[in-house]
Amino acid sequence: xxxxxxxxxxxxxxxxxxxxxxxxxxxxxxxxxxxxxxxxxxxxxxxxxxxxxxxxxxxxxxxxxxxxxxxxxxxxxxxxxxxxxxxxxxxxxxxxxxxxxxxxxxxxxxxxxxxxxxxxxxxxxxxxxxxxxxxxxxxxxxxxxxxxxxxxxxxxxxxxxxxxxxxxxxxxxxxxxxxxxxxxxxxxxxxxxxxxxxxxxxxxxxxxxxxxxxxxxxxxxxxxxxxxxxxxxxxxxxxxxxxxxxxxxxxxxxxxxxxxxxxxxxxxxxxxxxxxxxxxxxxxxxxxxxxxxxxxxxxxxxxxxxxxxxxxxxxxxxxxxxxxxxxxxxxxxxxxxxxxxxxxxxxxxxxxxxxxxxxxxxxxxxxxxxxxxxxxxxxxxxxxxxxxxxxxxxxxxxxxxxxxxxxxxxxxxxxxxxxxxxxxxxxxxxxxxxxxxxxxxxxxxxxxxxxxxxxxxxxxxxxxxxxxxxxxxxxxxxxxxxxxxxxxxxxxx
Numbered sequence: 345x346x347x348x349x350x351x352x353x354x355x356x357x358x359x360x361x362x363x364x365x366x367x368x369x370x371x372x373x374x375x376x377x378x379x380x381x382x383x384x385x386x387x388x389x390x391x392x393x394x395x396x397x398x399x400x401x402x403x404x405x406x407x408x409x410x411x412x413x414x415x416x417x418x419x420x421x422x423x424x425x426x427x428x429x430x431x432x433x434x435x436x437x438x439x440x441x442x443x444x445x446x447x448x449x450x451x452x453x454x455x456x457x458x459x460x461x462x463x464x465x466x467x468x469x470x471x472x473x474x475x476x477x478x479x480x481x482x483x484x485x486x487x488x489x490x491x492x493x494x495x496x497x498x499x500x501x502x503x504x505x506x507x508x509x510x511x512x513x514x515x516x517x518x519x520x521x522x523x524x525x526x527x528x529x530x531x532x533x534x535x536x537x538x539x540x541x542x543x544x545x546x547x548x549x550x551x552x553x554x555x556x557x558x559x560x561x562x563x564x565x566x567x568x569x570x571x572x573x574x575x576x577x578x579x580x581x582x583x584x585x586x587x588x589x590x591x592x593x594x595x596x597x598x599x600x601x602x603x604x605x606x607x608x609x610x611x612x613x614x615x616x617x618x619x620x621x622x623x624x625x626x627x628x629x630x631x632x633x634x635x636x637x638x639x640x641x642x643x644x645x646x647x648x649x650x651x652x653x654x655x656x657x658x659x660x661x662x663x664x665x666x667x668x669x670x671x672x673x674x675x676x677x678x679x680x681x682x683x684x685x686x687x688x689x690x691x692x693x694x695x696x697x698x699x700x701x702x703x704x705x706x707x708x709x710x711x712x713x714x715x716x717x718x719x720x721x722x723x724x725x726x727x728x729x730x731x732x733x734x735x736x737x738x739x740x741x742x743x744x745x746x747x748x749x750x751x752x753x754x755x756x757x758x759x760x761x762x763x764x765x766x767x768x769x770x771x772x773x774x775x776x777x778x779x780x781x782x783x784x785x786x787x788x789x790x791x792x793x794x795x796x797x798x799x800x801x802x803x804x805x806x807x808x809x810x811x812x813x814x815x816x817x818x819x820x821x822x823x824x825x826x827x828x829x830x831x832x833x834x835x836x837x
Contacts, residue, residue, distance in 0.1 A: 360467070362493030362766050364816035365506075365686050369465040371818055372687030378406050380695050381441065383536045387702055391710040393718050397448050401705070401721060404442040407456070410472055411437045411464050424472055425496055426485035432499030434735060436461040437470055443721055453721060459701065460730035462694075463738055465686060467492025493686075493766050494754055497738045501754040506769045506810070507684040507747070512539060513640045515658045516673040516680060517665040524548065527672070529662045535639035537695050542638065544662055550594045552659060557636040562615050564659065565599040570608035570633060571652035576600075582656035589663050609633070676781055678788035683769060683816050689743065689750060696744040697733045704729055747772065764797065767810040775802040782806070 360366065387401040413423040413433065428435040438461050444454040464470045471492070473481065478488040494503045510516075512534035520528040525545035533540045533556075542556040544564065552564040559567075565579065573579055576596045583592050602608050606626065613629040620628070635643050638651045664670040673680060684692075708724040737743055743750040749770075755761045773779050783805025785795055797809045810816075 360491050360493075361763055361812070362467075362491045364814075365493045365504075365766070366465060366468050367818060368685035368687030368816070369468045369690070370470075370687075372690050373408055373462075373468070373470055376687060376691045377408070377439070377694065380536075380691065380698060381406050383695070384698060384702055387706065389706055389709050389713070391713050393713055398446075400446040401709075402444045402446060404444065407440045408462065408470065409437050409440075410470055411435050422472060424484050425466055428496045429499050429501070433496075434461070434463060434498055435466070435496035436463045436731075436735075443725070445721055455722065457722060457725055458727045459725065460694075460727055460734065462690075462734065463495040463497060465493060465495055466490075489759075491763065491766065495738060495751075497735065497751075500739075501756075502738055502751045503754050503766055503768075504686040504689050504751055505749065506767075506816075507689070507750070508681055508769050508771050508808070509684060510675060511680050511682045514680060515661060516675065517662055517670075518672050518675065527662065527666050529658060529665075531638075531658070533638045533640045535643065537699070538636070538639050540636055540639065544658060546591070546662060546666055550591065551598055552591070552595055552662070554655070557632060559612060559616050559632065559637075562612055563595065563599055564655065565595045566602060566608050566611050567633075567637070568652045568655055569599065569602050570605055570612055570629075571637075571648040571655075572605060573649065573652040573656075574603070574605065579656065582653050583660050583663075589660075591663055591666075592659070676784070676786050678786065678792060685816060692744050693734060693737055694730075697730055700733065701726070701730045764809055769793065769808045769810060771806040771808075773806055775806055779806075 381403050385403050387403070389399060389401070392399040411423045411428075412420050413427075414420050423433065423435060425435050427433070438458050440456050441459050442454065442456050445452050467473055473484070473486060473492065476484075481488040494501050496502070510532065512532045515529055515531045517527055517529045520526065523545070525547055527546060529544035531542045533542060540556060542554065545553045545555070545561070547553060553561040554564045554567050555561055568579055573582065579596060580588065580592055583589060602611060609626050609629045610622070612633075613625040616629070616632075618625050618628055630645070633648065633651075634645060638654060641647055641650050641654060661670065665672055704726060705724055708726075709719060709721075712719040712724070738751050741749045741751040752765070755765050771782060773782055785805075789795060789808075791811055792814050794809045794811050798804055799807055
C-alpha cells in the first residue's frame with residue numbers, strides 16, 4: 345500500500361490532468377501556426393501598377409514571444425496572469441511574421457511585422473509560469489496546485505471545451521435504409537481549411553458511383569481512369585490482387601469505351617455540367633480532381649495515382665461489406681472518433697481569420713493602386729483585425745463553422761468542478777434530437793471517458809468528461825509513422 349501511495353504521489357507531482365490540452369496548445373504555437381502561414385504563403389493581387397509585370401506578397405517565418413503589455417506611455421513589459429485578472433486584460437503574446445514584396449521575380453521589400461496577438465494558455469511553454477517553483481508561483485499571486493490549461497480574456501478565465509467529432513480521412517461504410525444504395529461509404533477528406541465529404545454508393549444497376557464537391561454520382565471506374573490508372577487488369581489488381589470481384593468486372597465493362605485519361609476527364613466534365621470549350625473544360629476538371637478529390641493525399645497532379653489506389657482500396661472494403669464478409673463500421677466506436685483540443689480549435693480559428701486578414705490586405709493594396717500610388721506593405725497590414733476577431737471568438741464562444749459555447753467561463757465553485765470543466769468533451773450533435781446510439785455508453789469509452797459524469801436531461805450522453813487519467817495523443821506526422829513501420833520490418837511497395 346505504501347509503495348502504491350508513493351507511486352500515485354509521484355505521478356501527480358510530475359503529470360497534470362490537463363497535460364493533453366497544454367501539449368496541443370504548444371504544438372499549435374510551435375508547428376501548426378507556421379503550417380497555416382505556409383498554406384497562404386504567396387499572395388498575388390489581381391490589380392497591380394501598370395509598369396509592373398508580376399507582383400507577389402510572401403509570408404515567411406513566424407515568431408511569437410511571451411505575453412507582454414504596452415502601457416499608456418508606450419513602454420513594454422512582461423505581463424503575468426494575475427495582473428491580467430486584476431486589470432481585466434487579455435493574457436496574450438504578439439505574433440510577428442516576415443513579409444516580403446517581390447516585383448518581377450526580384451525581392452524589393454522585406455521586414456518583420458506584428459500580425460496579431462494570440463491568447464496564451466496558462467502553464468504552456470509560452471506562459472511566464474512554466475518551469476517556475478512553488479514559492480515563485482505564490483510570489484506571483486498564483487495557486488501552485490492550479491493546473492493551468494485555460495486562457496484569460498479581458499480578465500475572465502476561459503476554457504476551450506474539447507469537441508468530439510467523426511475522424512476525418514477515415515473510410516466508413518454504413519447501412520443506408522433511405523437512399524437507393526443499401527450500403528454507403530463515406531470519407532471526410534480534411535486538408536487545411538478544406539473538409540470535403542466523399543460518398544461511394546453501389547446502385548441497383550451494379551455500378552459504383554462517387555460523389556464529391558460538384559461532381560455528383562459519376563461512375564467510380566471513370567474517376568480512377570482519370571487519375572492515371574487506365575488498364576483494367578491494373579484496376580482489378582489494385583482492388584484485390586488475390587481474388588476477383590464480379591462487381592468490379594461489371595464496372596470495368598461499363599467503362600470499357602474510355603481508353604485515355606483525357607476521355608475520362610472529359611466524361612466527368614460533361615457529367616458535372618461544365619460546358620465550356622474542350623481545353624477549358626479539361627483544365628477546370630483537372631483542378632477539381634487535384635484540389636477537391638481526397639485533398640489529404642495531396643493537391644498536385646503527381647498525387648493522382650495515389651488517389652486512384654486509395655479509391656480502389658475503398659471499393660474493396662465497400663464490396664466486402666456489401667457481401668456481408670465485413671461488418672459495417674460503428675460511428676460511435678472511439679476508433680472512428682477524434683477529439684479537437686485547444687490547439688486544434690485555435691488552428692481552425694486562426695486559419696479562417698487569416699484569410700480575412702489577407703482579403704483586407706488585398707483590398708487595401710488594390711484600392712491604393714487604383715489611385716495611381718504604389719503602397720508599402722507596412723501601411724496596409726492591420727494587425728488589430730486578426731487580434732479583434734480572435735478575442736471576439738474567445739470571449740463569446742462563437743466559433744468558426746457556426747459552433748456556439750466552445751469557449752466557456754471556468755466554474756470555480758470548488759477545485760473538483762474546475763478540473764471537471766477543463767476535462768469536458770462535447771458532441772456536436774443536437775440536444776433536441778434523440779440520437780440514442782450516440783448518447784449510450786460505448787464499451788470503447790472505458791479508460792477514455794467517465795461513465796458517470798454526464799448531465800441529466802436533453803444533454804445526457806452528449807456532454808461528457810475525460811476519464812481522470814486519460815491523455816490524448818497528438819496527430820503523428822506521416823513521415824514518423826512510415827519510419828516506425830519500416831523499423832518494424834514493413835516494406836514499401
